Each structure stands twice: as C-alpha cells, then as structure tokens.
Amino acid sequence: MTDVRHLISLNDLTDDELAHVVLRGVKLAEDVTAFGEVLHGRVIGIYFSKTSTRTRTAFTSGALRLGARVIAYGPGDLQLNTGETIEDTGHVLSGMLDGLVLRTAGPPEEMRALAAHTMPVVNAMSAEEHPTQALADLTTMMTRFGRIEGLRVLYVGEGNNTAAALARALPRFPGVELDFRTPPGYGLRPDILAEAVALAGRSGGVVRERHDMTGLPEECDVVYTTRWQTTGTSKPDPDWRTVFEPFRVDASVMARWPRAVFMHDLPAHRGEEVTADVLDGPRSIAFDQARHKLHSAMAVLEWTQGAS
Known part of the structure; x- marks a missing residue:
C-alpha cells in the first residue's frame, strides 16, 4: 500500500469514502462472502484495553472471514504497562502487523501516535468517539x-x-x-x-x-x-x-x-x-x-x- 488509510475519527473519511464503506457493509449484510478472502496472508492485531462483546467479536470474526490471521492482545499484554512509549510500541507493531484495531480509554492523540508508521489503525472506540x-x-x-x-x-x-x-x-x-x-x-x-x-x-x-x-x-x-x-x-x-x-x-x-x-x-x-x-x-x-x-x-x- 502506498497510502496508509486510518480510521481514527470519522473526520478521516471523505463523504465519498464514508458512503463507500457503508454501501460495502450493506453488500456484506446481503452476502457475508461477497468479497471473498481479500485479506489472505495479512495479520491483523486486535488490542482491547477495555471490555467489548460486539466490536471485538465483529473485528475478529470479520478479519478471519476476509482471510486474515489475527493476534489478540488484552489489557495486560503489551509493554505499555512497563513504561514503553506508545510511539515505540507503534513502531514495533507496524513492522510485524498489517493493521491494528484497538479500543482504549485514552485521547485520540494516542491512536495518532500508533498511526505514525506504516500500519493502518482503526479506532474501535475511544473516550471521544466511536x-x-x-x-x-x-x-x-x-x-x-x-x-x-x-x-x-x-x-x-x-x-x-x-x-x-x-x-x-x-x-x-x-x-x-x-x-x-x-x-x-x-x-x-x-x-x-x-x-x-x-x-x-x-x-x-x-x-x-x-x-x-x-x-x-x-x-x-x-x-x-x-x-x-x-x-x-x-x-x-x-x-x-x-x-x-x-x-x-x-x-x-x-x-x-x-x-x-x-x-x-x-x-x-x-x-x-x-x-x-x-x-x-x-x-x-x-x-x-x-x-x-x-x-x-x-x-x-x-x-x-x-x-x-
């Protein structure tokens, strides 16, 4: 990918991109296999520091259905807990993952720090916006x-x-x-x-x-x-x-x-x-x-x- 696409805020999407993602969701609602395993060979990290039933399951199941493999992280799994900076964490993960979906209680700036590298980042809920x-x-x-x-x-x-x-x-x-x-x-x-x-x-x-x-x-x-x-x-x-x-x-x-x-x-x-x-x-x-x-x-x- 030449241009890294993040979804940290809906402000990251143009009007056309927003409509496109919604229409793709509608198509998948009609047939969950509509686009095949387009993410085959990719590895997606799923990091939730807060509880989740629907969103975590949706992204995990969705990544698997699209052919990706998933690494799941809980709130105690990353060395953010031992003082590693979020910038360093993002730098390391971007060299190993093809994308990261995360839920945190922190400000949007934390997600922006993770998104400073080559790995697409998806905000699966933050304090400011879902x-x-x-x-x-x-x-x-x-x-x-x-x-x-x-x-x-x-x-x-x-x-x-x-x-x-x-x-x-x-x-x-x-x-x-x-x-x-x-x-x-x-x-x-x-x-x-x-x-x-x-x-x-x-x-x-x-x-x-x-x-x-x-x-x-x-x-x-x-x-x-x-x-x-x-x-x-x-x-x-x-x-x-x-x-x-x-x-x-x-x-x-x-x-x-x-x-x-x-x-x-x-x-x-x-x-x-x-x-x-x-x-x-x-x-x-x-x-x-x-x-x-x-x-x-x-x-x-x-x-x-x-x-x-």
Missing part, C-alpha cells in the same frame, strides 16, 4: 430504509462517544434531521455539535440539541438511545440518575411515531434508558444493528487495507 459504531448504525439504517438521505433521527441520552460519532456521520447525508435530547450537563461537546451543525448546513439537513423531552419532533423514522452509564466511564454527580430519568425511551415515547424503529448500540439496561417492551418489541432493530457490526467491521478492514 466511529465504527456509527458505521454499523448507518449500515443498519441503509439496510432498513434503503437510504440515509432525508431520514429523521431522534437520539435520546448522553452526548457520549456514540453520539459524537453519529454527529460526525449522519449530517453528511442530504436532508437528514438529527435531534439530540441530552440530559442537562451531559450534552455533546460544543465543538462536536458545531461540526455537526456545519455539516448539516452544507448538506441541507438540520442538527439540533435540547436538554429536555418536551417539544419532540412531529415526524421521526429512528429513535436511538444508549446506556446511561457509558462503557468504561463513571459520573462524578452521585444523583445523576435523577437527571437521566426523564430521558427513558418507553412505549409512550415510541407511540408518538407509529412507524419509527428503535435502535440501541448495546449493551442495554432494561428499565433504565429503555424499557423491555421497547427493546424486545417488534419495532426494535437493535439486534439487527448488533449483527451489522460484523458487516461494517469487514467493510472497514477491507477499506483500511486498501482492498476496496
């Missing part, structure tokens, strides 16, 4: 609706890394209306919200954020929520649950839009951010969404490896 989750979400929406353009999406809950990724992805598609309803004090980071508003302005869409559940949009295609307690984080306010209570997605919320579907990035806590009748009900596509993590992970691996 780009591969958004790609799975867009793959799910495209599979469900046959389009992303013009969709009306209501996101309810914390302005966390999943929300940040959606804010950097959905508004690139023409006519999308993206409403964030986040608890007071737990909204999107102002610079990320500003990015999303600018993207929407460019594509003829709308992005809004409010910190209450009144005046909800008249029309909605997708209601999306996430765990109140984001993986690997804690909240300093001991009374935070009281602030989040009004933002539960239940039958009364879904009843406003009889044709809307429900999405959740999982894992879910029934009775907190969503009630069981919604998550397990006929309008929930949350487990289809989880399944599409495999297809979008394969599309990401294929793209970062220069195989598409």
Whole structure:
C-alpha cells in the first residue's frame, strides 16, 4: 500500500469514502462472502484495553472471514504497562502487523501516535468517539430504509462517544434531521455539535440539541438511545440518575411515531434508558444493528487495507 488509510475519527473519511464503506457493509449484510478472502496472508492485531462483546467479536470474526490471521492482545499484554512509549510500541507493531484495531480509554492523540508508521489503525472506540459504531448504525439504517438521505433521527441520552460519532456521520447525508435530547450537563461537546451543525448546513439537513423531552419532533423514522452509564466511564454527580430519568425511551415515547424503529448500540439496561417492551418489541432493530457490526467491521478492514 502506498497510502496508509486510518480510521481514527470519522473526520478521516471523505463523504465519498464514508458512503463507500457503508454501501460495502450493506453488500456484506446481503452476502457475508461477497468479497471473498481479500485479506489472505495479512495479520491483523486486535488490542482491547477495555471490555467489548460486539466490536471485538465483529473485528475478529470479520478479519478471519476476509482471510486474515489475527493476534489478540488484552489489557495486560503489551509493554505499555512497563513504561514503553506508545510511539515505540507503534513502531514495533507496524513492522510485524498489517493493521491494528484497538479500543482504549485514552485521547485520540494516542491512536495518532500508533498511526505514525506504516500500519493502518482503526479506532474501535475511544473516550471521544466511536466511529465504527456509527458505521454499523448507518449500515443498519441503509439496510432498513434503503437510504440515509432525508431520514429523521431522534437520539435520546448522553452526548457520549456514540453520539459524537453519529454527529460526525449522519449530517453528511442530504436532508437528514438529527435531534439530540441530552440530559442537562451531559450534552455533546460544543465543538462536536458545531461540526455537526456545519455539516448539516452544507448538506441541507438540520442538527439540533435540547436538554429536555418536551417539544419532540412531529415526524421521526429512528429513535436511538444508549446506556446511561457509558462503557468504561463513571459520573462524578452521585444523583445523576435523577437527571437521566426523564430521558427513558418507553412505549409512550415510541407511540408518538407509529412507524419509527428503535435502535440501541448495546449493551442495554432494561428499565433504565429503555424499557423491555421497547427493546424486545417488534419495532426494535437493535439486534439487527448488533449483527451489522460484523458487516461494517469487514467493510472497514477491507477499506483500511486498501482492498476496496
């Protein structure tokens, strides 16, 4: 590969590249063998310093299905724990691996340091952004609706890394209306919200954020929520649950839009951010969404490896 492709933030993708990866994910959802073993002979490292069920399995299974071999690293396996610098670690790994997929709690600069060499790096979740989750979400929406353009999406809950990724992805598609309803004090980071508003302005869409559940949009295609307690984080306010209570997605919320579907990035806590009748009900596509993590992970691996 002459040009190394990284996916550390969705900002690393052009609009055309974003659409390309999503469409490849949709194709793989139709036929997981669609592109064959295009990564045969390559070795992909999978390093997760934080827990993961869906993302780690998706990238491991996806790499194997594409013909690559996998080396898995846990939180205690690399000598980052003994004081080796992340720059040195990246230099060493890039001489032995063809790509690295990682999840950490550190800032994006750490991943950029690993990406300073010849090895494609994929952000499988960081504290700031969860780009591969958004790609799975867009793959799910495209599979469900046959389009992303013009969709009306209501996101309810914390302005966390999943929300940040959606804010950097959905508004690139023409006519999308993206409403964030986040608890007071737990909204999107102002610079990320500003990015999303600018993207929407460019594509003829709308992005809004409010910190209450009144005046909800008249029309909605997708209601999306996430765990109140984001993986690997804690909240300093001991009374935070009281602030989040009004933002539960239940039958009364879904009843406003009889044709809307429900999405959740999982894992879910029934009775907190969503009630069981919604998550397990006929309008929930949350487990289809989880399944599409495999297809979008394969599309990401294929793209970062220069195989598409």
